[in-house]
Amino acid sequence: MAEKSNIPHFVGIDVGSSMVRCVIGTIDEEGVPEIIGHSEAPAIGMRRGVVTQPQEVGSVIAEVVEAAKRLSGKNITGATVNINGAHVEGIDSRGVVAISAVDREVSIEDRLRVEEAASVMKMPANREIIQIFPKEYSLDGQGSIKDPVGMQGVRLEVDTHIVTSSVPHVRSLEQAMDFANLDIKHRSISSLASAEAVLNRQQREAGTAVVDIGAGTTNVIIIEDGEVQFVSVIPVGGRHITNDLAIGLKTDLDIAEDVKLQHATLQNSVHSVVSVKKDKTQHTFDAATVRMVVEARVEELLEMVDKELKKAGKSRKLPGGVVFTGGSSKIKGLSEFAKEQLELPTKVANLLPVSGLSDISKDVSYATVIGLMMLDMLLEGVDDSKSSNSVHQIVENPMLNKISGLLKKANPF
Secondary structure, eight states: OOOOGOOOOOEEEEEEESSSEEEEEEEOOTOOOEEEEEEEEESSSSEEESSOOOHHHHHHHHHHHHHHHHHHTTOOOOEEEEEEEEEEEEEEEEEEEEESTTOOOOOHHHHHHHHHHHTTTOOOTEEEEEEEEEEEEETTEEEEOOTTTEEEEEEEEEEEEEEEEEEHHHHHHHHHHHHHHHHEEEEEEEEHHHHHHHHHHHHHOEEEEEEEEEOOOOEEEOOOOOEEEEEEEEEEOOHHHHHHHHHHTTTHHHHHHHHHHHOSSSSSSSSEEEEEEEEEEEEEEHHHHHHHHHHHHHHHHHHHHHHHHHTHHHHHHTTEEEEEGGGGSSSHHHHHHHHHHHHHHHEEEOOOOEOOOOTTTTGGHHHHHHHHHHHHHHHTTTTHHHHHHHHOOOOOOHHHHHHHHHHHHHOOO
């Protein structure tokens, strides 16, 4: 058996609006992802998922990575990180190529060429492609093909969902990582990482939306037939609930945050008042007012989520329903409230099984960073220059094949 120190390790860094988190993982003896190190610290220099002060953010990243390194005993030089913010947009595109081989057999190169063809589009100079998600392929008019490699034909087509982002915002994240003396191994949107961490195979096949309610943004991703169908970012999150409570309760933001964390609910309260203790002072508020404020903001957010589902043609049409994750998904009664608003099955996520440090393996606040660590496992060895950020091509390496095979059982992307 190989020594623990010789087993590859994988790193995810979630640069969020309120927290920066790092998770270091490996593969245990049972072939299950194992968390061997983690850390978090309050984010500084962030606004609604976007880096506004790269040096300050870089200092926080360096701090959390150093703490995770001490816990894991691993040397960290790079990580898979998330791209977040309302500047992230998804658009549909179609690519067409002719099969080049004499025997007309579709090769991996043909598949990559058609994905590249789908990515050729007019785009403003300040935007770039982050990820390309092939939804389905067609070969000589035969559609609904998941992977055409090995099939024979003349004309190969692909329908894709392409995620683009603002170049300046991405460069700011890169600068922050530079300040932390870390390489960006891979980039991914936050919602894909969350989906990696919470959706099982049945949910991915049936058609499910993951709604990740963070502090400054809410990320939405729809996965159906095992493929990403739609991605969007809503510039509203849990911090807006805090701001509303501060105004509605006429109190400080710090106290409003404590009220949200301890007493935010969408259920009828059995108490007439709620209280929080801050700096040795007890602050008391009307429970009905707290619920009214929380309900108004959550209702508005769910209306925005439904608007995104309508754009994708999936409003009230997802058999797998909506799965909520992120820190603000912990609001009591969210699932029941959302079921009525969205007219879909709803639930708060459970993280897929991971071993190791169990103190975070059941906390949905860690869904994105654990998913980024899993993506680091899956993407390790991808030749980015050939794949144009597609997640399909895995280098032929026995250890990587074991990792990617494990993840593809639950992650048929």
